[in-house]
Structures are given as structure tokens and as C-alpha cells.
Amino acid sequence: MQVARDLGTAGAKRGIRVQAIYGGRAFEPQVSALQAGVEVVVGTPGRLLDLAQQGHLVLGKVRVLVLDEADEMLDLGFLPDIERILAMVPEKRQTMLFSATMPGPIVTLSRSFMTQPTHIRAHGNDEGSTVPETTQFVYRAHNLDKPELLSRVLQARGRGLAMVFCRTKRTAQKVADELVDRGFAAAAVHGDLGQGAREQALRAFRSGKVDVLVATDVAARGIDVTGVSHVVNYQCPEDEKTYVHRIGRTGRAGREGVAVTLVDWDDIPRWQLINKALDLPFAELPETYSTSPWVYTDLDVPEGAKGRLPRAQRTREGLDAEVLEDLGETGKRTKGAGRSPARDSGPVRDSGPARDSGPGRDSGPGRDSGPARDSGPGRDGTREDGDRPARSRSRRRTRAGGDGSPADGAPADVTTDSGPAGDGSAADAPGGEGTPRRRRRRRGGARRGSGHTAEGSGSDADPGDRSGDGGDSESAA
Numbered sequence: 001m002q003v004a005r006d007l008g009t010a011g012a013k014r015g016i017r018v019q020a021i022y023g024g025r026a027f028e029p030q031v032s033a034l035q036a037g038v039e040v041v042v043g044t045p046g047r048l049l050d051l052a053q054q055g056h057l058v059l060g061k062v063r064v065l066v067l068d069e070a071d072e073m074l075d076l077g078f079l080p081d082i083e084r085i086l087a088m089v090p091e092k093r094q095t096m097l098f099s100a101t102m103p104g105p106i107v108t109l110s111r112s113f114m115t116q117p118t119h120i121r122a123h124g125n126d127e128g129s130t131v132p133e134t135t136q137f138v139y140r141a142h143n144l145d146k147p148e149l150l151s152r153v154l155q156a157r158g159r160g161l162a163m164v165f166c167r168t169k170r171t172a173q174k175v176a177d178e179l180v181d182r183g184f185a186a187a188a189v190h191g192d193l194g195q196g197a198r199e200q201a202l203r204a205f206r207s208g209k210v211d212v213l214v215a216t217d218v219a220a221r222g223i224d225v226t227g228v229s230h231v232v233n234y235q236c237p238e239d240e241k242t243y244v245h246r247i248g249r250t251g252r253a254g255r256e257g258v259a260v261t262l263v264d265w266d267d268i269p270r271w272q273l274i275n276k277a278l279d280l281p282f283a284e285l286p287e288t289y290s291t292s293p294w295v296y297t298d299l300d301v302p303e304g305a306k307g308r309l310p311r312a313q314r315t316r317e318g319l320d321a322e323v324l325e326d327l328g329e330t331g332k333r334t335k336g337a338g339r340s341p342a343r344d345s346g347p348v349r350d351s352g353p354a355r356d357s358g359p360g361r362d363s364g365p366g367r368d369s370g371p372a373r374d375s376g377p378g379r380d381g382t383r384e385d386g387d388r389p390a391r392s393r394s395r396r397r398t399r400a401g402g403d404g405s406p407a408d409g410a411p412a413d414v415t416t417d418s419g420p421a422g423d424g425s426a427a428d429a430p431g432g433e434g435t436p437r438r439r440r441r442r443r444g445g446a447r448r449g450s451g452h453t454a455e456g457s458g459s460d461a462d463p464g465d466r467s468g469d470g471g472d473s474e475s476a477a
Contacts (some may be wrong), residue, residue: 004042011039042274059085061090164213238263
């Protein structure tokens with residue numbers, strides 16, 4: 001994106017059409033741009049190969065091939081993709097490789113891609129060395145005190161944009177959230193974020209809406225943002241090349257910069273190797289905390305600076321002020337994806353025959369069907385009348401060890417407006433309609449009490465309804 005934007009600006013007066021091709025975005029806009037015609041294509045190897053195999057990108061007429069950050073691409077395993085691209089381009093071409101570091105093995109490997117290559121240095125420093133315009137500070141810091149120490153470093157006088165580098169994606173997101181909570185306008189860039197979120201953070205950082213960018217090493221190469229004055233290595237880099245690339249984000253084009261590295265106790269052996277490889281004067285690291293006086297003097301931090309940014313200095317708009325662009329990201333899982341229709345559809349859940357109407361259920365076709373639940377003949381002692389076969393029911397424990405007959409007093413057993421249920425109960429009673437029935441005492445006084453309340457509330461229920469339930473239990477016994 002950055003290279004395509006710069007090339008578009010440089011070739012605007014000549015009408016040069018530049019198109020960025022990379023993954024994480026929809027294919028259609030890129031295919032449409034290629035079909036309209038372009039002179040310069042800037043892309044990543046994977047998406048270039050995809051479009052070339054689909055026939056949308058023709059590499060047979062390429063005259064100039066440029067590999068930017070060549071050593072990093074080869075180290076990350078892009079060599080097979082690069083070889084496939086080289087097999088598609090003409091043999092007569094101009095090939096250029098750009099990189100901040102060009103070690104011996106990479107130079108040897110590049111000779112297989114080029115004819116009589118020439119090594120050109122853009123500056124007078126030795127290969128792999130740091131920039132003299134960058135002032136470096138290395139402190140031995142405790143991991144639990146790093147957020148406080150970082151908050152004070154970011155309050156240095158005259159600080160412009162700042163970049164904080166971490167080794168892991170989780171740490172980068174955690175540090176960014178911590179800084180936002182402390183009042184700083186911070187954003188994170190790492191591999192777990194989508195392409196749209198990463199571009200949103202970079203746009204906000206370039207425009208000044210966010211002045212602290214917390215990133216992994218994915219942002220240590222190739223990102224050129226004007227105005228970066230401070231670089232903080234929150235965690236020790238893996239090797240000397242990573243260290244050079246990280247602090248290379250500041251002190252660019254002759255400007256001065258400040259690089260601060262926080263080394264934990266566990267990372268001291270790793271730092272010793274980096275210090276020896278780059279011949280730096282930081283063999284002995286001072287034990288530093290957020291209250292150490294040399295932090296204020298070395299970095300020109302105000303004496304009254306604390307772990308939170310004062311409200312008077314919170315003038316940045318923040319990441320939310322930058323619009324999140326919809327890129328049509330590929331492979332993005334939408335909300336609710338993968339859920340089965342039976343999970344979202346009410347009728348399947350509530351009235352499926354396999355779930356709600358099998359033997360042993362108290363309701364008929366549906367769980368909420370009123371007549372089948374409230375006034376079914378099997379609920380009021382008519383299982384012996386032969387109208388329909390008896391169904392297996394869950395057994396209830398009684399004080400006398402009952403046989404699982406329906407519980408007395410259930411609200412569903414007595415209904416004031418269901419005539420058939422009341423008549424059936426009176427007809428099946430052994431002693432007739434006027435014979436009193438003795439009710440069996442059962443456990444659970446709350447259920448028995450609620451049953452009496454339900455029976456007494458009916459205005460049209462005759463005495464046979466009340467005696468039918470008790471008679472049913474007694475006759476079953």
C-alpha cells in the first residue's frame with residue numbers, strides 16, 4: 001500500500017497507473033483494475049500467483065522486476081513463490097533487490113536471479129549497523145514495571161509519533177489496551193487483526209489521530225511514517241537484524257531519533273549477543289524502574305510525570321475517529337456463521353414430532369398445546385376406560401410407596417372450562433358422584449396446597465372433580 005501510494009504520487013503527472021495487489025481483500029476490485037490496464041503492479045507473491053494462474057495477470061511482458069525486503073521474503077519461506085514468479089516473467093528483464101540488510105548468504109542466493117549483479121549501498125555505514133542520528137538507551141527493566149516505565153517514556157518533551165515493538169501478538173494488543181486506559185491515543189498492528197483493522201490503525205497513525213503505534217515485527221520493515229521521533233522495544237528483539245529494523249523507523253532521512261530498549265532479566269543473554277554483533281556499548285545494563293532518576297534526565301521527561309497522561313494533554317482524536325473501511329476481506333467469518341437452521345427456527349424446536357410427541361411426554365403435538373396438556377383424558381383417571389392405551393409415565397415417590405399415579409393437586413389436572421375432563425372423573429369414580437373420597441397425603445406441601453387453590457378457584461367445577469383426583473389415586477393403590 002505504501003509503495004503503491006508513493007509510486008502513484010511520483011507518476012501522477014505522467015499518467016502512470018499503479019495497482020496494489022495483496023491478500024486479505026476481495027478479488028473483484030483488483031481484477032477490474034487489471035482488466036482496465038496498469039503499468040505498475042505492486043503486490044505480494046501469493047496474490048500475484050493466484051491472479052496469474054487465473055489468467056487475470058499476464059507476467060510475460062514484465063520488463064522490470066523488483067524484490068523489496070528481499071532477505072525477509074527469503075527468510076519467511078517465499079523462495080518457492082518467487083521462483084515460480086521468475087519462471088513466468090521474460091528472461092530479458094531488469095531485476096532489483098532492496099533491503100536494509102544484505103548478509104552474505106542472501107547475496108549469494110540473489111546471484112541466481114540476476115546477471116552480473118552490482119551491490120550498491122545507499123549510506124556510508126557498514127552493513128547491519130545502526131544509524132548515528134539515532135540516540136540509543138538500553139535499560140534492564142522488570143516485566144511488571146514496564147507499563148509504568150513506558151508511560152513515562154512516552155511523556156518525554158518534544159516527542160512526536162512513537163512506535164512500540166513487541167515480540168508476540170498478544171503482548172502487542174495488551175500493551176495497546178493498557179496505554180489507551182492510561183489516556184494515550186494508541187493503536188495496535190499485528191497478525192491477529194484483519195486487513196481493514198490494520199490499515200485503519202496505520203491511517204490513524206499517519207494522520208496524527210493516534211500518536212502511539214504498538215506493533216509486532218510485521219511493522220518493523222518497510223513502514224515509513226514521517227515524524228516518528230521515538231521507538232521503544234518493549235521486549236528484546238530476537239536478533240541484531242530485527243533490532244536494526246526496529247530502530248530504523250526513527251532517525252530517517254537525516255532526522256534525529258530516540259530508541260529505548262527494555263530488557264527483562266530473562267532476555268539478558270539474548271541482548272548480549274545483539275550487543276556483541278552490533279558492537280554497541282551496552283554490555284552492562286543498569287537496573288531501571290519507573291522511579292529511577294536517570295529515566296527523567298536521559299529522556300527529558302518532566303519530573304512530575306506519572307503513569308497516566310494528564311487530561312490536559314489528551315488532545316488526540318484516537319483510533320475511533322478513523323473510519324474502518326470495508327475491504328471485502330476474504331476468509332472473514334460472519335456473525336452467526338455455522339449455526340444449523342434447527343437452532344434458529346422456532347417451530348422445529350417447539351413442535352417437532354421427534355422431540356415433543358413421543359411416548360412418555362405429557363403433551364401432544366406441541367409442548368405448548370393447551371387442550372392436550374390441561375384436559376387430556378389420561379390426566380384425570382380415565383386410563384382404564386379403553387379410549388386409548390395407557391402411556392408410560394414418570395413415577396412419583398409417595399409416602400406409602402405409591403405406584404407412580406399422577407400427582408394430586410397439579411394445576412393442569414383441574415380445569416374449570418373443560419367439561420369432558422370433569423365428567424370423566426365423576427363417571428369413573430367407584431363410589432359414584434356423591435361418595436366422599438379420602439385424599440392421600442403426599443410429600444411436598446407446596447404442590448398439594450397449589451392444587452387445592454386451583455380446585456377451589458373454579459366456579460363451575462362440581463364435587464366430582466375434586467373427588468375424582470383423590471379417588472383415582474386411591475383406586476390405583
